[in-house]
Amino acid sequence: MRLNRGLPAVASSLLLALPLALAGCTSFGEGSEEPAAASATPTEVEAAPIEWSDCDAQIQPLIEGQPGSERDLLFECGRTEVPISYDEPAGATLPLFLVRATPAGQTERIGSLVVNPGGPGGSGADAAIGLALTLPQDVLGRFDIVGFDPRGVGLSTPVDCIPAELKDRVIASEPRPTTAEQLDDVFALSREMADGCAEEYGDALGTFNTVDTARDMEQLRKSLGDEQLTYLGYSYGTTLGSTYAELFPDRVRAMVLDAAVDPDTDVVADAEASAAGFEAGFDAFAENCKGLIAGCPLGDDPRRFLEELLAQAGGAPVPSSEEGETRQATPGVVLTAVQAALYDTASWPQLAQGLRAARDGDAKALFSLADELTGRLEDNSYSNLLDANLAVNCADTDEVVEETEVRRLVAEWSQAYPLFGAGSAAGLFTCSVWDAERTPVPERDAAGSAPILVVGNQGDPVTPLPGAVDMAEDLESGVLLTWQGQGHTAYPKTDCITAAVNAYLIDLVAPQDGLTCPA
Structure with missing residues (x-):
């Protein structure tokens, strides 16, 4: 499975502490009406109101002590309803959960800035809280930050069909x-997940898809009272945003697509690009480690160190010093931790120290990294990140990669990309056995849209730069902005990128197409 995650969670248990919207949530697994397949043409639907409530008292303790928590912010939680099927707009509905962050003293308000953090499966409500702590004050002064959990995610009728025990095994x-x-x-695990989710949800499993989520976002725009949408999407959020622009091009005021998922690749090319990206990302991490003044904890050859650790964990999984932790780190856990750290250069020191500690017999730091990526919580349960990730990714494509082709690609990619090739190729089988209605994401040129700003990162291991180039070229009004940095996503990590994006969001002044910002 592939997680195109753009932003880390503010706190892994954040939304579990907000039970405000749980009552009355629809569960497709409990005898609810099965939706019809979505049509290709968006239907005009009357938007339901958003029921807002003050949840500042619940959120403030959760962010206390985090950078940005000193900002004077008001948090509200909201709930609204959208059609399960847009072919039946007057039919059954499902609830969406939102968080809105508004700074005190806001002047010259433009409207709402709707955000999505990636995944698919990342909580937009969680992202709104995190971005309210980190976005530039210039932006906060002009926009409410609004994030919603997409259908099937977080507190918006979460897809929940993969038991924690099975996730641990995967x-x-x-x-x-x-x-x-x-x-x-690996194939047996894929079938076990697919069979369990098909049994739990039946025909309703295909309801959780990007096209209908984009239609939900249009309903939210109307409910928020904004004449046009201002949107900031990271990673998978660029797929969601560009799909919205394709369906509703005249409703786009401004749209920032940061760390773009390549719209032009098929599932095989996308998986290979992911393997190559993570391989290059590890090389960048290794070079950085070797350049440390205090010396690299992994010695002069971090790749060899990792290979030796993987062999060590394969023979004798590594325990953790964490009190109450009964898991031991297999090679799967080790490599998941590596991938998690490659998303953000700020995690590189933890990775280097964690790999060294694991070699010495303590995998505590590696479990911390791996659990953050996969949504495992302190009580040994999981968020529904992985369930939603599979459901949406598989509903978004009708491509099938047969078992024999997967085996061939594994053999080929394991040589070309020694750390990540075999896993990326094997993951192609997952959606091939996924039993759900498919609603493929459309080709996207968003003809007639206002300018759309596409941001790419030269050293992005998750969504490599060619994806942003293709996205900007495909969109009729696409404008490409490139950062020569490392890690996943770019805004607001550096002054040059931040200034260009701020001017676009606030004043609708897009940068020169092709502008490149230094690392």
Whole structure:
């Protein structure tokens, strides 16, 4: 499975502490009406009002002590309803959960800035809280920050069909399956997940898709009272945003697509680009580690160090010193931790120290990294990040990669991309056995839209720069902005990028197409 996650959560248990919208949430697994397949043409639907309530008292303790928590912010939680099927706009509905952050003393308000953090499966409500702490004051002074949990995510009728025990097994499984037996095990896990979700949701499983989420976002725009949408999407959020622009091009006021998912690649090319990106990302991490003045904890060859650790964990999984932790770190956990750290250069020191500690017999730091990426919580349960990730990714494509082709690609990619190739290839099988209605994401040129700003990062291991180039070229009004940095996403990490995006969001002044900002 692939997580195109753009932003880390503010706190892994944040939304579990906000039970405000749970009562009355629809569960498709409990006998609710099955939706019809979505049509390709968006339907005009009357928007339901948003029921807002003050949840400042619940959120403030959760962000206390975090950078930006000193800002004077008011948090509200909201709930509204959208059609389950836009082919039946007057039919059954599902609830969406929102968070709105408004700074005190806001002047010359433009409207709402709707945000999505990626995934698919990332909580937009959580992202609104995190971005309210980190976005530039110039932007906060002009916009309310609004995030919603997309259908199937977080507190918006969450897809919940993969047991925690099965998730533990998937994460701990062989990350580089190359033998026939190892691949058989991976395929069996994919079938187990697919069968369980199909049994739990039946025909309703296909309801959780990007096209209908984009239609939901149009309903939210109307409910928020904004004449046009101002949007900031990261990673998978660029797929969601560009799909909205395709369906509703005249409703776009401003749209920032940061760390764009390539709209032009098929699932095989996308998986290979992911493997290559993470491979290059690890090389960048290794070079950075070797350049540390105090010396690299992994020695003069971090890749060899990692290979030796993977072999060590394969023979004897590494325990953790965390009190009450019974898991031991297999190679799957080790490589998941590596991937997690490559999203953000701020995690590189923790990765270097964590790999060294694991070699010395303590995998505590690696479990911390891996659990953040996969949504595992302190009580040993999981958020529904992985469930939603699979449901949306698989509903968004009708491409099928047969088992024989997967085996061929594993053999090829394991040589080309030694750390991540085999796992990326094996993951292609997951959606091939996913039993749900498919609503493929459309081709996107968003003809007639206002300028759309596409931001790419030269050293992005998750969504490599060619994806942003393709997105900007495909969109009729696309404008490309490039950062020569490392890690996943760019805004607001550097002054040059921040200034260009701020001017666009606030004053609708897009930068020169092709502008490049230094690292």
